[in-house]
Each structure stands twice: as structure tokens, then as C-alpha cells.
Amino acid sequence: MTAATMQQQALAEAADMVSSVPTGLFIDGAWRAAADGQQFSVHDPATGDVVARLANATPSDAMDALDAADRAFPSWSRTPPRERAELLRRTFDLVMRDRERIARIITLEMGKPLRESHAEVSYGAEFLRWFGEEAVRISGRFGSSPEGTGDMIVSRHALGPALLITPWNFPLAMATRKIAPALAAGCTVVIKPAALTPLTTLYLVKLLEEAGLPAGVVNVIPTTNSGGATGPIIADSRLRKISFTGSTQVGRVLLEKASANILRSSMELGGNAPFLVFDDADLSRAVEGALVAKFRNIGQACTAANRFIVHASVAQEFSRRVAEKVAQFKLGSGFDPDVAIGPLIDEAAVAGVDELVQDALSRGATLVTGGKRRGGAGTFFEPTVLTDVARDSRLLREEIFGPVLPIVTFDTDDEAIAIANDTEYGLVGYAFTASIERGQRLINELQTGMMGWNVGVLSNAAAPFGGVKMSGLGREGGAEGIDEYLTTKYTLLPSVFRP
Structure with missing residues (x-):
């Protein structure tokens, strides 16, 4: 068959x-x-x-x-x-x-x-x-x-x-x-x-x-x-x-x-989840975590990673590995067993995601893969990776709710935490680091109601789900x-x- x-x-x-x-x-x-x-x-x-x-x-x-x-x-x-x-x-x-x-x-x-x-x-x-x-x-x-x-x-x-x-x-x-x-x-x-x-x-x-x-x-x-x-x-x-x-x-x-x-x-x-990758992160684990944190549910989740904040020393390798995986995702009906990315919920959702991508590109972002809607029936948008995203891009300020992965870089822990907290939202954050001390600092300083430490999915019926600030x-x-x-x-x- x-x-x-x-x-x-x-x-x-x-x-x-x-x-x-x-x-x-x-x-x-x-x-x-x-x-x-x-x-x-x-x-x-x-x-x-x-x-x-x-x-x-x-x-x-x-x-x-x-x-x-x-x-x-x-x-x-x-x-x-x-x-x-x-x-x-x-x-x-x-x-x-x-x-x-x-x-x-x-x-x-x-x-x-x-x-x-x-x-x-x-x-x-x-x-x-x-x-x-x-x-x-x-x-x-x-x-x-x-x-x-x-x-x-x-x-x-x-x-x-x-x-x-x-x-x-x-x-x-x-x-x-x-x-x-x-x-x-x-x-x-x-x-x-x-x-x-x-x-x-x-x-x-x-x-x-x-x-x-x-x-x-x-x-x-x-x-x-x-x-x-x-x-x-x-x-x-x-x-x-x-x-x-x-x-x-x-x-x-x-x-x-x-x-x-x-x-x-x-x-x-709403959410605007930061996904932090530090220089000591297991990159293979970070890449797998990024794919599920971003593209689960076609990116249409309040817990979806929205801003990928990656240490400058590993950003190029992280971006390359992520883009290679994303470029292989098949787009189509969710009933096709080979499909990884289904349709967005409606036409308004497609238009909204496209606006955010175009805004980032107009501010100097580099399109690595994807970047446009698919023609024909259904409301599909290609899984997308962007690098060199300007800090004032709407992608970093607004909830994307679609299959778009924007990457920015940092040099110090203080800078990473400042970028992560620079949002009115505070639902969930993700952090990939091998350092126990850094992880404990992030628990205390990330302004979120939940945190995934070296994991890309954390929802569980036995755990309290919710956020701070404008996240609820x-x-x-x-x-x-x-x-x-x-x-x-x-x-x-x-x-x-x-x-």
C-alpha cells in the first residue's frame, strides 16, 4: 500500500x-x-x-x-x-x-x-x-x-x-x-x-x-x-x-x-519561552531537546521554545545540526506516518507566522531553511530556522505559535539570563548545561513558573503547570x-x- x-x-x-x-x-x-x-x-x-x-x-x-x-x-x-x-x-x-x-x-x-x-x-x-x-x-x-x-x-x-x-x-x-x-x-x-x-x-x-x-x-x-x-x-x-x-x-x-x-x-x-544552550552543553542532547521543544504540536503550544539563546562558542555548530534535522522534516497531513509537521490551525495563523518571519528578515536575520507557506490546500508553513536575529525583531518579543526557530547568541551567563528575562511573559524556560551550579542559579533567576533542565518537554499531570508575570x-x-x-x-x- x-x-x-x-x-x-x-x-x-x-x-x-x-x-x-x-x-x-x-x-x-x-x-x-x-x-x-x-x-x-x-x-x-x-x-x-x-x-x-x-x-x-x-x-x-x-x-x-x-x-x-x-x-x-x-x-x-x-x-x-x-x-x-x-x-x-x-x-x-x-x-x-x-x-x-x-x-x-x-x-x-x-x-x-x-x-x-x-x-x-x-x-x-x-x-x-x-x-x-x-x-x-x-x-x-x-x-x-x-x-x-x-x-x-x-x-x-x-x-x-x-x-x-x-x-x-x-x-x-x-x-x-x-x-x-x-x-x-x-x-x-x-x-x-x-x-x-x-x-x-x-x-x-x-x-x-x-x-x-x-x-x-x-x-x-x-x-x-x-x-x-x-x-x-x-x-x-x-x-x-x-x-x-x-x-x-x-x-x-x-x-x-x-x-x-x-x-x-x-x-x-501566553508564553515566550527562552531555550538556553551554554558552552558546556551536550550538543546532541540540546539539539534533540530543541526539536521537541520547538516543533511539538507544530510549534503551536504556549510551552514551545520561542527564543533560542545560544553561547557564541557553540552557536554555529548548534545551528548547523538543528538546520540539518529541520530540513528533513516532512510537511503534510498528520495522518501520513512520515509527516513531522502538520498544518497550522487556520489561515490567520499562517499569516501571523509569515509576518514575524518577514519582520526578522527585514532586520537582517539569515534564513537557513524554510521560511514560507506551502501552496495548495491546507494551512501549512515550512519548518524554519533563522540565525543572526536582531534583538528588536518581533520574533523575540511575541509568541510565534508556529514552526519557526530563531537563534541569538550570548557571551556570559549574566547576558543569557538578562536576554531570557527580557519579556513580559514567564511561563517556562529551558536550559542545557552540565553545570550543577549554573542550573541552580537558573532555577533561582529565570523568571518563569517552570523550567526544563536538559529536557525539552516537561508537562506532567503530577506536576504544577503555570507561569508568572503576563503568563498567568x-x-x-x-x-x-x-x-x-x-x-x-x-x-x-x-x-x-x-x-
């Missing part, structure tokens, strides 16, 4: 799998059409073809979803933690049962290579298992007051209904990373998936339903009118929590709206992730031992 035939067969199988995805809104335990009957289209970015038509939630649908979440909250928050945990575990098992189907849905609607979609399924499913385990470990404390006048009880309780807004780039993992801790804590949710990639979330909720999800605990409102649908929910005093992953610009707007009712807010926003508020994952959905109560009572 030829590669073209295999690809055509894979596309046909994926399209068939989409037929198993619900096309309606999920509100109060039932699938239904939008209030006005309107629908919107979901496209395959590799071809531009329409792959599904879905109900397009209206503001009134959104309020119905909040109504359902509010009604379900008292019962769900009193549900024993073990029962909440078992629901999440059953859903984990169902996701793993259907992992091939889910991976193909991800590739069809988002575009990433199928092997990366498989990796996302494994990663995303882990949040269900992890927070199922955390549900039974919500703890408090008890002790005498220092003065001996009474006993102090510190307990933790579910916040209330939560609004979850997810991005398009990791459609399963971003949903499970928010839904799982909310349900584990005892919160009910309204989730609005990205209009570009809603199919994966809808299929996940179908599995939650199969696992025994009570009515109203999870409600899903796909829509192309994000602000119109979520605005009334955020303004309603019954909502007690908002969690958003997306751009810093949108995050600012949501924080302003959330301030009216003093909502607990988690914001996982709060943490997702790890033991810290469930805290975002809990409130702390202090109670004082007279000591039974006091006369």
Missing part, C-alpha cells in the same frame, strides 16, 4: 469516527440543539474540508448550562470523594479504551501528526487518573489555638459552579486538565471548548456520560460567539470560578469581567491543581479540655 493510499484510508477512517461524536450541546444531562437551531462548521486544517456541523450555543443556552450546574452543585459537592474518584477513574479507562478513535479525532480537527495525538491522549487521560486519586486526599487540620482558648478546625470545600474555557491546540488535555480537578473537588462545570476544535471535548463528555456522570455536573456549550455566551455566565453571582487557557489579551478581558463578582480565577496565558495566575496539575477549586474555612470552637 502506498503512502498516499494509506493517508486516504486514514482520512476516511477518521471521518467515519467523527460520526460517533455528538453534534449537540450537552446541558443538564441531555444532548440538544441550540435554542435558535443554528450550527457552525468544523474544518480539517490539512484540507480545508468541513468535517462536522455542530450546534452553536446562544447566550440563553449558556445560561441554561449555568442553571443546570447550579442545581447540581449541592448534590455533587456532597457526593463522597470516593464516588467522585471512581467516576474519573472509569472515564480514564474509557478514554484508554477509545484512544485510537480520540487520537484520530484530534488529528482531524487540529492537524497534529497522529503519533503526537496518541501522546496527547496518554497525557490528557492522566489528569483523570491523577485527580481521581487526589479527590480522596482533600485534607484539613485540627489543633489548639496558641492561647489555649479553643480548638481550630481548618476545612476545605468545593467553590461552586465553574466556567472552563479551553484552547484549540490540545483539545483533550486542556479539557481533562480543567474538568478533572473541578469534579474531584466537588465543583460542577460549564465548559466552552474552542470553536476550532470542539469535537474532542464532545467525545470526552460522551465518555463521562457513559461512566455515569450525574445530570448537570458537566455542561458543554460549543459556540462561535464566545464572548456572547460566556459574558452572562461570568456576570452571574452563582458562578464562583473561572479557568481560562488562551492569549494574554483575552485573559486580561476575562479578569476584568471576573473582578465584578470577585471570582476565583485561573489564567494560563494559578496552577493546573499536581497536588496544587485541585486547590484552585477549593475554598478554605476556619472554625473555632471552645476547647473541650479547658475548665
